[in-house]
Amino acid sequence: RKEVEQDPGPFNVPEGATVAFNCTYSNSASQSFFWYRQDCRKEPKLLMSVYSSGNEDGRFTAQLNRASQYISLLIRDSKLSDSATYLCVVIDYSGGYQKVTFGTGTKLQVIP
Amino acid sequence: GAGVSQSPSNKVTEKGKDVELRCDPISGHTALYWYRQSLGQGLEFLIYFQGNSAPDKSGLPSDRFSAERTGGSVSTLTIQRTQQEDSAVYLCASSPFPTSGPVMSGELFFGEGSRLTVL
Numbered sequence: 001r002k003e004v005e006q007d008p009g010p011f012n013v014p015e016g017a018t019v020a021f022n023c024t025y026s027n028s029a030s031q032s033f034f035w036y037r038q039d040c041r042k043e044p045k046l047l048m049s050v051y052s053s054g055n056e057d058g059r060f061t062a063q064l065n066r067a068s069q070y071i072s073l074l075i076r077d078s079k080l081s082d083s084a085t086y087l088c089v090v091i092d093y094s095g096g097y098q099k100v101t102f103g104t105g106t107k108l109q110v111i112p
Numbered sequence: 113g114a115g116v117s118q119s120p121s122n123k124v125t126e127k128g129k130d131v132e133l134r135c136d137p138i139s140g141h142t143a144l145y146w147y148r149q150s151l152g153q154g155l156e157f158l159i160y161f162q163g164n165s166a167p168d169k170s171g172l173p174s175d176r177f178s179a180e181r182t183g184g185s186v187s188t189l190t191i192q193r194t195q196q197e198d199s200a201v202y203l204c205a206s207s208p209f210p211t212s213g214p215v216m217s218g219e220l221f222f223g224e225g226s227r228l229t230v231l
Contacts (some may be wrong), residue, residue: 032218043203043222044155087155093220097162098143098209100220104154 003027004090006103014111016080021106023088024070031092033064033071037084040107044087047073078110114138116223117203124229125194133189133226137206142197144187145207145220146179150200161187162209201225205224 006023013019018063025033048055050062050071056073062072088103117136137144145155148160157171161181172178176194180185191198203221 034218043224045219045222049219064143089218089220096165097160097168098207098218099168100145100157100207100218102147102155102157102161 001105004101004103006088006107008104010107010109011111012111013078014066015078015080017110018059018074018076019078020072020074020088021088021108022070023071023106025076025088025090025101026069026070027090027092028066030090030092032093034089034091035062035071035073035094036087036089036102038087044102047086075108078108078109080112083108085091116204116221117157118202118207118223118226120226121224122227122229124231126195126231128144128193130190130192131194131228132230133186133191133204135189135204135223137185137187137204137208138208138221139185141206141208141221142184143207143209144181145205146187147203147205148200149203149225154167155203164230191228196230197228199228201227 003026034045036044037047038044048057048062050064053066054063059076063072085105085107087105090101092099119134142163144161147155149155159179160168174175179189203222203225205222207220
């Protein structure tokens with residue numbers, strides 16, 4: 001089983017739609033979770049952190065379910081500019097090291 | 113600027129040549145990562161430097177790949193005897209780990225990458 005798994009997509013959705021991505025992770029002791037966004041031929045950039053209590057930033061909501069070991073990202077009222085690849089990131093801290101594991105990404109295409 | 117700087121942004125080389133890729137992290141960031149991304153693929157971890165500790169080299173694909181980080185700042189990734197399959201974008205990221213306070217930040221700041229093409 002991969003350490004971090006995502007559905008690669010692509011998810012093709014119309015403008016205004018709501019879309020959700022899930023990401024599962026294998027290490028139950030993992031401590032920090034993030035969603036990154038990567039535009040075509042660009043570097044990844046932090047979208048938002050993910051907390052057990054859930055967090056919301058405008059149209060974006062992230063959630064962590066530790067019991068089932070998955071994180072989710074919900075995008076409401078999709079815009080054309082949301083088209084990108086969304087990367088799930090899981091971080092483990094041990095012995096003074098920060099092990100960062102990226103998922104392979106879920107591609108989103110928002111269609112006019 | 114204040115971000116992660118990588119050079120060269122583009123490098124075309126012939127098979128069998130050696131190449132060096134440079135990463136200048138954000139000042140004060142003690143963690144530095146190298147990743148490789150082939151066209152249409154995910155990020156492949158290569159190596160991780162954490163302060164003065166021994167680096168995590170577990171992602172280096174072969175002994176043709178090596179990296180160093182001098183003075184805890186600038187890092188150089190060296191690929192010897194390049195092969196066509198080495199063609200990819202090489203991304204460097206730095207992180208302010210460990211952060212002060214109880215919260216582990218974990219955010220990685222990426223450079224724009226070095227695009228390597230091996231002919």
